[in-house]
Amino acid sequence: MKLILRGGRVIDPSQNIDAELDILVENGKIASLDNNISIREDDTNTITTLDCTNVIIVPGLIDMHTHLREPGHEYKETVPSGGNAAIAGGFTSIACMPNTNPVNDNRSVTEFILKQARYADTAHIYPVAAISKGSDGTILTEFGDLKNAGAVAFSDDGKPVTNSLLMRSALEYGYSLDMPIISHCEEISLSASGSMNEGFVSTLLGLKGIPAIAENIMVERDIALADYTNTSVHIAHVSTAGSVRAIREAKRRGIRVTAETAPHYFTLTEDAVREFSTNTKVYPPLRSANDLEAIKEGLKDGTIDVIASDHAPHSSIEKDVEFEYAASGIIGLETSLSLSLKLVDDGIISLNQLIEKMSTSPARILRIRKGTLAVGADADITVIDTHKKWTVNVNDFRSKSRNCPFHGWNLKGKSVITIVGGKIKHKEK
Amino acid sequence: MKTKKVVMDGEGIDRSLTRIAYEILEENKGGRDLVIVGIREGGVFLAKRLREKISSIEGVDIPLGIIDITLYRDDIFASNKKPILGKTDIPFSLDHTKVVLVDDVLFTGRTIRAAMDALIDFGRPTLIQLAVLIDRGHRELPIRADFVGKNLPSALWEEVSVHIGATLTDTDEVVIEEG
C-alpha cells in the first residue's frame, strides 16, 4: 500500500517545516518528504494519490486526555467508538484515562484496553494507568509492571491525589522510570458539592460554587513537589488564571512542569451555565471571562503546552437530570480541532503553535514516537481544511455520547483525512 | 370612516336616571331593604348616581356595592388576553335584600348572568332587579331589564358606549358608532 499526498502545505514543528511538499507513504512509514516526488512508471497503478491542494498536512494529532469508558461503562463509550470519534476528529493517537470500572490500576486492564484497541484498529490508543490502587489515593500501583504492559503515563484523573506523600512518591518513582505523572488538581475540601465556578453567576443562580483556588492550591502544591524532588509533572485541564500564573512562574524558575487545557476553557465561560444545560457541567468548571483570557495568554506564550479534549462521554442517564445531580464532562474528540483552529483565526496562536500543542508536545510529554512527519516515522498524518465551514450536529458524532455544549455551532476548519500507520482511516465526503 | 352619532346627552341621561329612580321606588314600594350594586366598569358611576337620587328622594342612605364579574365570565379563556381584574366591594350581606343591579348597556345578557352568579356568592337576596341605561337588544340569554333608560335598536356591528362621570357634566353622552 502506497500513498502520495500531493500539493499540500506541510506543517511539522518537529522538523521546523512549513512548506508546500509532497509526502510519500510506503509500508506504513513516511518514505519521502520532498518537492514534486516523482513516481516510477510501474507504481502508478498501485499508488493512491491524494490531492492536497489548499489544505494543510500535519503530523497526526494526539489527544493526550480522553475517557474511553471501557471497561465498565460501555454504554457511554467503548474503545472502538472512542477510536472512531478520534479519527473523525483528526486524531491518530489518543491516551485514555484510567477511571474505568475496574480502574486501570493493573496489567490485566491495561492489556485488555490494548487488546480492544487492536481489534478496533482505529487510532493508536495509549492507556494511562492509575497512580493509586482503585485511584483511591492510598497505595501506589505497580508502575514498573504497568509500564511494561504498555501504559504511557500515570494519573488518578477524575480525582486529585490528596495525600501529598503519595504524590511525592508518584513523582519520584515515575521520574525514575521515565514515565509522566498527570495531575488532576483539585482541593476537595474547597470544591466538594459545588457544581459550577464560584463567581457572580453562581451567586445569581444559587448554585454551590467551585472556587478557582481549589485548582490553584493543588497546582502550587504539585509544582512545589516537582521542584523539591527535582522531577517533572504534567498538569491536566488547566482552567484558571491562577494556575496559568503559577505554571508560568514555575517554568521561568526552571521547574519541569508541563500543562494542558481543553477547548471548552478557551471557548466558554461560566455564563454558559445560566440556562442550566447540563452539557455545560464539567470538571473543572467553566470559569470566568478573566480566566478564559488568561488561558489564551498561556497558550500564546507557551505556558500551556498542550490542547487536550478531556473527552468525557456521559449518557442521558447521567446528563438528563437536575444540574446539581448531573455528571461532569464534555465530549470533545470531534470538535477539539475546530474549536482550537479558532485560536489561529483570532490571531492568538499560529498554526505552527497549534500543531505543536496538538501533536508535537503531547508526543514529547508522553514519550511516544509520534508527532512527526520525519522520513522513517510512522505514517500518522492529519489533513486539515482550515476553510471548511460546518455545523456541529451531535447526532452525526461517532462517539456513543452526545454531551456536547456546541451542538448547532457553526465552526470553521476541520480535519478531512486521517491516516493512521499509512492507512486512510477517515476521509470526509 | 367611523361614523359616530350621539343618541343621548348629559341632560337626557340624568332625566332617565331620575325616572328610573322613581320607578325603582314605585316598584319596590319605597327604599326598604333596597341595595344598589353597580357592575364594573360601566355600571359603577351610574349606580352611584342612581343611589344618590334614590337616597335623596327617600331621605335614607341606600347601601351601594360594586361587583367585578371577571371571575364569573364564560369567555375568560376565549382569548389569551386576560381581562384586568377589578375589585369587588360589597361590604354588607345580601341576605334578605332587594338588589338592583346596575349596568350601562344591556346587550347579550352574558354579563348579567355572570353578575347574578357572583351576587349569589354574597348571600341570598329576596329579589334581584336589573336597571340599565341602554338596552340595545341582541340577547343571547333569557334576561330582561326591569328598568330601562332608553331602548336603542342597533346593528351587531355597531358599538354603543356610555361616557359618564360620578356627577353630571356636559361631556356625558351615549354614542353609537359603526365598528
Add this chain to the structure above:
Amino acid sequence: MKLSKKDVLGMRDLSREEINLILDTAESFLEVSTRTIKKVPTLRGKTIINFFIEASTRTRTSFEIAGKRLSADTVNITATSSSMVKGETLTDTAKTLEAMNPDIIVIRHSAVGAPHMIARLIKQSIINAGDGAHEHPTQALLDMLTIRNEKGKIAGLKVAIVGDIAHSRVARSNIFGLTLMGAQVTVCGPAMMMPRYIEKMGVSVTYNMEEAIKDADIIMMLRIQLERQNENLFPSDREYAQYYCLTHRNIQRAKADVLVMHPGPINRGVEIAPDIADGVQSFILKQVTNGVAVRMALLYLLAGGE
C-alpha cells in the same frame, strides 16, 4: 392584559410591568378570601398539579388553597427523593407530568434550575415554588404585595434582608424584585453566609446588624437552617443570635413604622425574638394571607387561553 410568558420561573425574568400586573391582580383577589363563600368559578375544569420534590407545608398549602378558591382541581404529588434516586431522568418526570394533561404545574424542587429544565421540555405552564437556593418568586411577590399594601409604594424604601443570604432563594428573589422596583436593599449576615460578588446584584452589604437595619422601612429576617452549623457557616445558634437576632433593642434603630417580615417558619429566639415576632410591627401572618392572593393571581394569569 397578559403575562408575556408561559411560565413564572423567577423574579429575574419579570419586568416591572409584569410585577405590577401580578400585584394589582393579587390585590383584587385579596377580597375573594374574605367572603363567606371563598370560591369563584374561574378555573372550573382546570387541573393544577403541585409537584413538590422537597418538603414544604406552607407553600404547598397556599398553592392548594389558591387553586381551590379558583375552582381548579388541585392534585399534590410530593416526594422527598430526586429523580436521580428513583433512576428516572428529569425528562421522564416531565413527560409523565405532561401526559396527565394538567393546565399548570407548580414545582418545588431542592435542585436549582429543575423547574426551568422541566418548563423547556413541556407545553404546560410552570410556576416555580422554590428551586434550591435559586429563586422563590411567589414568596418575593407576596412580600412585595405586603410592602405595597402597608407602605403604599416600593420605590425608595429601605429594605434590610438579614440572614443566610448565600443559601436563600427568598433573598435572591426579593433582591431581583425589590431592586427592580426601586427599593434600596441592604443584605446582612455573617461573612460565611454572604455569596461572592453579591454587591453586583445592586445591594449594599454589611456584616453589622445595627448598620443594616438603621432607618430601615422593612426588615426581612431569613430562617437560619440550624443544620448548616456542620458546614461551618456559623459557630452556634447562640453566637448567631447574639449578633443577628432581631430584638426590641436593635429594632429601635429602624424607622418607627418599620415592617418586620419573615418567610417562615421562624426560629424563635435565633433570628427573631418572640416579642418581635408577635409584636405590632410584625407582618408575618399578613404575608401568609397575601401569599394566597398572589398565587391566585398567578394561576389566574397563567391559566388557559391559546
